[in-house]
Amino acid sequence: MTQLHYFKGRGRAETTRWMLAINQINFENVAIETPEALAALRATGKLPFDQMPLLEIDGLCLSQSSAMIRYLARRGGYYGETDNDAVWCDMIAGTVADFAETALQAAFQATTEAAVEPLKARFEKFGPKFEARLAENGTGFCVGARLTFADVVLAEALTGYLEWVPDLLVDTPLLAALHRQVLDQPGIAAYLNSAQRYPMAGETYVIDVARVLQRVLPAHFPDQNRFVPIGPLGEVGY
Numbered sequence: 554m555t556q557l558h559y560f561k562g563r564g565r566a567e568t569t570r571w572m573l574a575i576n577q578i579n580f581e582n583v584a585i586e587t588p589e590a591l592a593a594l595r596a597t598g599k600l601p602f603d604q605m606p607l608l609e610i611d612g613l614c615l616s617q618s619s620a621m622i623r624y625l626a627r628r629g630g631y632y633g634e635t636d637n638d639a640v641w642c643d644m645i646a647g648t649v650a651d652f653a654e655t656a657l658q659a660a661f662q663a664t665t666e667a668a669v670e671p672l673k674a675r676f677e678k679f680g681p682k683f684e685a686r687l688a689e690n691g692t693g694f695c696v697g698a699r700l701t702f703a704d705v706v707l708a709e710a711l712t713g714y715l716e717w718v719p720d721l722l723v724d725t726p727l728l729a730a731l732h733r734q735v736l737d738q739p740g741i742a743a744y745l746n747s748a749q750r751y752p753m754a755g756e757t758y759v760i761d762v763a764r765v766l767q768r769v770l771p772a773h774f775p776d777q778n779r780f781v782p783i784g785p786l787g788e789v790g791y
């Protein structure tokens with residue numbers, strides 16, 4: 554059975570879940586909910602860099618979500634038809650990773666406004682570029698004439714943005730259509746309606762991450778050091 558080990562939430566494992574879904578690969582979310590569970594996972598030697606997510610698939614232990622999505626893209630034929638397509642997939646997926654980072658950080662902000670403003674600014678920078686790419690390619694997809702993993706990760710990132718900024722795509726009709734098209738893929742639609750789909754990250758997720766990693770909570774939390782075992786402020790960053 555394919556297993557994805559991560560916190561009990563979307564986070565940096567979510568692009569891999571969408572790629573498993575587009576491939577219609579059944580998988581189990583293995584939620585790591587305590588520092589002890591993370592220590593036990595590390596002790597197995599399955600995490601080459603001690604980091605999650607971990608994807609166990611086809612007898613392999615995969616680290617780094619960027620490697621996981623590319624493995625799943627190759628496995629399912631979502632890497633384009635040519636070398637030129639593949640490099641475009643990589644360029645777009647790399648840009649999407651930069652773009653998605655702002656959505657990943659949103660739940661860690663002190664207020665809704667502090668979450669939304671950076672998302673709007675980031676979309677102002679990248680949204681028109683994604684729209685222009687879709688116009689230039691002219692097929693409704695980012696690369697070539699078929700769906701690729703670049704489309705899937707872009708739609709995943711846009712979904713994260715839309716939860717905070719519902720009218721995000723009003724001026725980018727091609728992006729809105731691509732987003733809809735990906736959401737309507739059978740594997741994705743089934744995943745999004747399944748119990749495996751975690752809710753949008755909120756305070757509980759932020760606390761879970763800090764507890765499991767034994768890190769400092771964001772500054773707006775009372776008792777910021779509640780999970781830091783000893784000493785001064787621990788490493789910050791999620």
Ligand SMILES: N[C@@H](CCC(=O)N[C@@H](CS)C(=O)NCC(=O)O)C(=O)O
Pocket residue numbers: 564565603604605606616617618619766791
């Ligand atoms: N670029 C990596 C980031 C992995 C990462 O930073 N994982 C965090 C949790 S979200 C982690 O395991 N931190 C613990 C550590 O670095 O020791 C990916 O996308 O997989």
